Amino acid sequence: MMASRYIPRTREYRGIQPSSVAIRAKNPLPQPPDWLTRKNRDYDDRVKDLEAQVKEQKKQDLRTDFETHTQKRIIAGNVKTKVKTLQQANEFNLECRRQKLKSLLATEEACLIREMEESEETVLERQAKMRERAKFLKDKREAERLSVVQEKYDQQFRAQCEELRSTLSKRHQDQVCLERLEQLRQKEELAQEKKAHEAMYAKLWEQDMLEKAAREEREAREQHERNRGVLEVLRKQMAALEAQKEEGKRLKEEEAQLLKEQRALWKMEDEKKRQEKTRKQQETRDMLDRSLISKARKKAKEEQEQLAFDLKMLEQLLEESRNEAMETMQRKRELREEDRRYREYLKQLMEEEKIREAELEKMIEREVEAAWEKRIEQWRQERKARKLLLDDVMQGRAKQIQERLLANEKEQREAAREREELQRHIEENQHYEAEQAGLRWQRAMDYQQDLVDQMAYNSRNRQENQRLELEEFLKAQQAEREYQTRMKHVLDDPRLDKLHPMRRVMVSE
Amino acid sequence: MADDRYAFMVEWYEEMAARTRTFQFFYFSGSKSIEMFDIKTRKMFLKTNLASCNIGLQDLYIGASINILGRQLKIVDFGDDFTKRKLVNKLEKTLGYIKPDVCDKLGDVIEAITDRGLLIAKMRLCKMDQNDASTFYDEHKGKSFLSDLLSYVTQGPVIVFELVGENAISRWRELIGPTDPSKARAEASTSLRARFGTDVTHNGFHGSDSPASAAREIEFFFPSSGRNTLPNCVCGAGSTCCIIKPHAIKAGIAGKIINAINDAGYKINTIQQFDLEKANVEEFYEVYKGVLHEYPGMVNELCSGPVMAMEISGRGSDNISEAFRETCGPMDPEIARHLRPRTLRALFGLTKVQNAVHCTDLPEDAPLEVEYFFKILDR
Numbered sequence: 001m002m003a004s005r006y007i008p009r010t011r012e013y014r015g016i017q018p019s020s021v022a023i024r025a026k027n028p029l030p031q032p033p034d035w036l037t038r039k040n041r042d043y044d045d046r047v048k049d050l051e052a053q054v055k056e057q058k059k060q061d062l063r064t065d066f067e068t069h070t071q072k073r074i075i076a077g078n079v080k081t082k083v084k085t086l087q088q089a090n091e092f093n094l095e096c097r098r099q100k101l102k103s104l105l106a107t108e109e110a111c112l113i114r115e116m117e118e119s120e121e122t123v124l125e126r127q128a129k130m131r132e133r134a135k136f137l138k139d140k141r142e143a144e145r146l147s148v149v150q151e152k153y154d155q156q157f158r159a160q161c162e163e164l165r166s167t168l169s170k171r172h173q174d175q176v177c178l179e180r181l182e183q184l185r186q187k188e189e190l191a192q193e194k195k196a197h198e199a200m201y202a203k204l205w206e207q208d209m210l211e212k213a214a215r216e217e218r219e220a221r222e223q224h225e226r227n228r229g230v231l232e233v234l235r236k237q238m239a240a241l242e243a244q245k246e247e248g249k250r251l252k253e254e255e256a257q258l259l260k261e262q263r264a265l266w267k268m269e270d271e272k273k274r275q276e277k278t279r280k281q282q283e284t285r286d287m288l289d290r291s292l293i294s295k296a297r298k299k300a301k302e303e304q305e306q307l308a309f310d311l312k313m314l315e316q317l318l319e320e321s322r323n324e325a326m327e328t329m330q331r332k333r334e335l336r337e338e339d340r341r342y343r344e345y346l347k348q349l350m351e352e353e354k355i356r357e358a359e360l361e362k363m364i365e366r367e368v369e370a371a372w373e374k375r376i377e378q379w380r381q382e383r384k385a386r387k388l389l390l391d392d393v394m395q396g397r398a399k400q401i402q403e404r405l406l407a408n409e410k411e412q413r414e415a416a417r418e419r420e421e422l423q424r425h426i427e428e429n430q431h432y433e434a435e436q437a438g439l440r441w442q443r444a445m446d447y448q449q450d451l452v453d454q455m456a457y458n459s460r461n462r463q464e465n466q467r468l469e470l471e472e473f474l475k476a477q478q479a480e481r482e483y484q485t486r487m488k489h490v491l492d493d494p495r496l497d498k499l500h501p502m503r504r505v506m507v508s509e
Numbered sequence: 510m511a512d513d514r515y516a517f518m519v520e521w522y523e524e525m526a527a528r529t530r531t532f533q534f535f536y537f538s539g540s541k542s543i544e545m546f547d548i549k550t551r552k553m554f555l556k557t558n559l560a561s562c563n564i565g566l567q568d569l570y571i572g573a574s575i576n577i578l579g580r581q582l583k584i585v586d587f588g589d590d591f592t593k594r595k596l597v598n599k600l601e602k603t604l605g606y607i608k609p610d611v612c613d614k615l616g617d618v619i620e621a622i623t624d625r626g627l628l629i630a631k632m633r634l635c636k637m638d639q640n641d642a643s644t645f646y647d648e649h650k651g652k653s654f655l656s657d658l659l660s661y662v663t664q665g666p667v668i669v670f671e672l673v674g675e676n677a678i679s680r681w682r683e684l685i686g687p688t689d690p691s692k693a694r695a696e697a698s699t700s701l702r703a704r705f706g707t708d709v710t711h712n713g714f715h716g717s718d719s720p721a722s723a724a725r726e727i728e729f730f731f732p733s734s735g736r737n738t739l740p741n742c743v744c745g746a747g748s749t750c751c752i753i754k755p756h757a758i759k760a761g762i763a764g765k766i767i768n769a770i771n772d773a774g775y776k777i778n779t780i781q782q783f784d785l786e787k788a789n790v791e792e793f794y795e796v797y798k799g800v801l802h803e804y805p806g807m808v809n810e811l812c813s814g815p816v817m818a819m820e821i822s823g824r825g826s827d828n829i830s831e832a833f834r835e836t837c838g839p840m841d842p843e844i845a846r847h848l849r850p851r852t853l854r855a856l857f858g859l860t861k862v863q864n865a866v867h868c869t870d871l872p873e874d875a876p877l878e879v880e881y882f883f884k885i886l887d888r
Contacts, residue, residue: 094795101871102800105840112839115848 230429237422244415251408258401262394269390273383280379284372291368295361302353512539515596516588517569519545521580524788533588538566543577568814570600570673572630574784576813581787602630602671603678603717604726605685609665611705611713615780616771618714620764621701622670625684627677629758631731632670632782632817633887635739637663645729648722657710666742668780669730678716678723685714742779743883748822749830750878751837752867755814762857763817766865769853773836776823781887787812793881796874806862818882830868830875837868 011024032038158164317335324331519534532554535544542558557578564575574583587593607618612634622629637645642659649655672681686693686700690712693703706712717723732738751770753763770777785793790811797804821833838845838852842864845855857865869875 097796097871097874098798098800101796101874104870105800108839112844112848116844119848 234422234426237418237425241415241419241422244411244418248408248412248415251404255401255405258397262397265390265394276379276383280376283375287368287372291364295364299357512537513591513595515566515569515592517584517592518586518588519575519582519584521582522786531585532582534582534584535588536564536566536569545577566596567628567674570596570628570630574814576809579787579809581812583784599675600673601675601677601720601723602673602727603681603723604669604671604730605681605714605716606667606669606730608662608667608711608713608715610661610707610711612666612668613771614705614713615668615777616764616766616768617704618701618764619767620761621684622672622681623761623764625680627672627674627680627684629782629815630671630673632668632780633730633737633741634666634668634777634779634781635730635737635741636666637739639663641739645726654710661710666779670782671727671731678718678720682716682718685716688712737887741781741883741887743820743879744778744822745876745879745884747829748778748820748879749833749869749875750867750882751819751821751833751869752811753817753819754810754863754865754867755816756810756859756863757857757865758815758817762865766853766857767819769856770819770821770836774823775821775833775836778820778822779883780817780819781883782815782817783882783886784815785812785886789886793878796871803862810862811867820879820883828872830870830872833868834870837866840864 011026013022013024014020015022320327320331515536515538517534517536519532521530521532522528523530531548533546533548535546537543537558540558541564543555543564544553545555546552547554555577564577568575569584571584571586574581576582587596607615611618619629639659642662643650643655646655646658649658674680683697684701686697686702688702689709690702690706691708693700693706697703701714702712706714717726730739753766757763757766767777767780787808790808791798794804794808794811797807801807822829836853838849838854840854841861842854842858843861845852845858849855853866854864859865869878
């Protein structure tokens, strides 16, 4: 498609007719043919121009540089000069000031030195000064003298003016009375205060005393209580001791009783044994007797029975013989036979009987023997049991007694120990009591000593006080006397200037 | 007292090399000896226990300048925790100022402060306007007495000082007494408000109430940037300059000197405490260089501690400097005691160098000296 669309650009244009072709004219050239030459020529011109300009510029620059540099240097030079002149001026000024200061200080110093020198005085000056001083002193003394004279005059006047003195003394007296009243009041106050003080102390003392008494009483009571307690304890201990002794005695008695009982028991046992023996023998005999009798009775009974049976047989036989005659002979034979057999049988029976009897006897004997044996065995066992029992009892009893004895011994030992302890306690108590008593005694003695010391101290104090009082009294008397004389003196020479400020004010008013 | 070692960081401006060097400074309280350790070169710089150094523990606080063998050192910080712990209580700072109506009682106040054992680290007379005062009394904003207070403190110059010492805040408050002067008179009759206050508003003195407020108020009056914002009251003409020398301030007689100046009928226009550097002193004393052979001694004396510079006027303004020189008396206190026993130097001076006060000698120097202190140094 692209290929079909592509139409080559040509200058030829075909017409409708065949062989009709038109050719488009060529486009004119865009630049003239000598453009390169011209361009080069222009360029050269421009370069030339520029070079000329640069040259000019350089020249100008050089000039400007020179000018600015010179300007700067000129300015710097100016500044430097100015600064230098200023500095110089400043220095000059400073130097000037220094000079001035130097001269000022020098003149001042000179002045001062001169002054110092001047202040050192010459002889003449000193004389003048001394004269002046003497004059001054004289004047002063004169003035003082005059003032003293004036004062004396004044005093004289005051002393000699009767009216003034009387009024003064009256006023003074009033004043003194008033003050005295005040003093009395104060004194009373003081006394009251003191009284109150003393009352308080007395009260305190009494309280203290009461307290002490109460305490003592309490202590005594406690002591008594304690003593009673100890007594009680001792009594109890003694009672316990007594009881123990009693107990020991009782135990011994009991032991004796027990021994006696044991002995009785033994005796009784022996007796019993003997009795038992006799009784056994008797029994044996009785039994033997009894067996003999029973044997005999049995035998008799058997004999009787045999006899009865024989008789009955005989009767029977007889009856049969009578009834049957024929048979009698037979019977008789038979009977005889039978009789013989019977006899034989009897004999045999008897023998058997005898054997049985013997056997029986033997059996009975054995039986009896066995019974006897058994009984004996029984007795023996019984006895043994009894003996065991008795032994047991005896042993128990002995043990009991032994234990009792041991306990008794132990108790005795204990009692002994307790007794010892008690003894020790008692001793200790006694010791303690003695100590306490000693202590109490010591304390009491101390207290007594204290009291004595106190009394001595009090008496010494009292004496001292009395002495002091006396001294004071004497001093007071002396003072009083002095006071009186002074009073007199003062009254003789009343001075207004020694008055109380208040009074002075009053006076001035 | 045990031989405790206190360490500080100090700075020294070395004039020859025109540089500031930093040292560790050790002070041994038992032997009163000193060590300086150069931090940069890591070498011991100085080790001495000269009695002439005469430095006590109370002289060492942050911001103090001390003079060791001619070198003026400025303490900038504590060197270790021990020193900080030990001294931070002792070196509590507070701010106090004297309100306008009692500014003429400055001498008594300074005397009371020194008697109390507090150290004046900085002092300045300045004037507050309404804005400054309301900024300062920001905490009282909206209270009824504020307007009275503002008009009171702005009616004239105030004298502000920073006090340093153990429990300085409470001790200064104790010294000025309760707020109400009538109550102060009843409770603490020796307190300053009892002595000089008039009523609750016009109570004459201010004292910081807590460490925080003290720091704030110190920053207000003595900014740490070093530029004082509040103007002083220098008038420049018809006045003379007087300087109370360091030995007098150390001896605690500054208050007496000020009282004496006031009693002589002079008026202190403005007063300020300076810690002078040697260069400044040399500049100030340039007139005396080569005039007096005591010049080096004078320079050393003036830079050995704080000085109080005053502008003085009054009593017939013509030739005030002459008149004030008369009041000060001869330079040598010995001569002064002989010839002018009532003069300041006779009363307070010790030697020709330590003669208590410097006063302007040449009348034409007076404005220069005043200007030097109150316009150049107190920028």
